[in-house]
Amino acid sequence: MGAPRRLARALLGSVLRLAPEESREWVLAMLRELDFIDGEWSALLWALGSTVAILGHAAKGWRKWITRRKDSEEGKMTSTGKKALGFASGALLALLLALSGVGLVQIITVLFPGLGLQHLHWPHFLGAIVIPEIIFVVSAILLWRKRTPVAAGILLMGIGIGIHVALHLAMR
């Protein structure tokens, strides 16, 4: 057995191990046919084509699974779990945005020391609180009708961050 055929066999063997259950019968079928193919390179081409076919088949299965999951999740839009998830997503997004604002200002301060931002307070307020808070309010208003839990999460996190900053300033 030459190297191309060995490679073909190894390739389809790996595909067989990794393939989803519903595709395995087909991979095995393709693997068995290798013994009947004349020519080493033809065997390798057969294995490559078979791998592509199985990838397509598996991808189709995954797409179906994702679509089913999406449909079932959409059906549960009104459930408490979905609302909680939406709220948590909104809060997390808001937190990430605020942290990004703080991080961005810090990065600009470090990368461009010539701007003298480390001595100024307003860029920090602007990047860490003013701009994110404006984004929170605008996005909460826009999302309120269609994604109320997400909007509520954003709004509450925005209020929380605002209070945190206010307390921080008051203590300084």
Next chain:
Amino acid sequence: MKLRLSPQTLLVLDAFLEHADEWKYGYDLSRVTGLKSGTLYPILMRMAERNLLETQWEASEPGKPPRHMYRFTQEGLQFARANASAHAGGRLSEVALGLVEG
């Protein structure tokens, strides 16, 4: 459930209509149709999913690995014949009209 009738699918249907009652192997179908495995097997998979093909593992001697075989179901044969008349002029139609026993 419908099957998209691409030229490649018609070639496969054509190959199956040739001695429609006999079991066929993947590599033989590939040689007859000239289709590569990457094109042939997705068609076979779709046909099997739509119950147009039945599949079976060949009973083989000990030590010899079995081969996967394919044959039209009754539904598949009817589907191929119906499409043979819709695509009149090709070999598909000739076979469906006279040479295949059903």
